[in-house]
Amino acid sequence: LTGAQDGSVRMFEWTRPQQLVCFRQAGNARVTRMYFNSQGNKCGVADGEGFLSIWQVNQTTSNPKPYLSWQCHSKTTSDFAFITSSSLVATSGQSSDNRNVCLWDTLVSSGNSLIHAFTCHDHGATVLQYAPKHQLLISGGRKGYICIFDIRQRQPLHTLQAHESAVKALALDPSEDYFVTGSAE
Secondary structure, eight states, X not given: OEEOTTSOEEEOOTTOSSXXXXXXXXXXXXXXXEEEOTTSSEEEEEETTSEEXXXXXXXXXXXXXXXXXXXXXXXXEEEEEEETTTTEEEEEEEOTTSEEEEEEETTSOGGGOEEEEEEOOTTOEEEEEEETTTXXXXXXXXXXXXXXXXXXXXXXXXXXXXXXXXXXXXEEOTTXXXXXXXXXX
């Protein structure tokens, strides 16, 4: 799966020189993040205008429509994570109301899909990591802060300043004992 600054999203297969599917044409908002769900049957694309769109991967048309497209954040959606069986999605981004980390239910109507919004990260959340064993979300912000949330209780657990500049990357070890942060500096 490839995403570009011009907003296009294309899917390729290793053994074929041509694209299989074009999910989005050029001329859309820049792609900020893309993932497949753990089953590999859905892909999601976050963009610079605050949208998250999700497609079924096994499309037979050359330009399929997303089965879900939400404006998750008012300014940008910078990252997201499929939670559990892909019916729950977490997003990070920048919203004018500082609700910069959100939980969404993909199985309900778009008007009721926001489950919980965390008010955190002044100037926006840049990255997000899901820790399934502990049911935690770890987010990084533009000002170098890390926030850890318990998604079962829907409460913030910890906030710490990891860097002086924007957190650009988060990685979690497989046993979920440690996480690592990377910054713009």
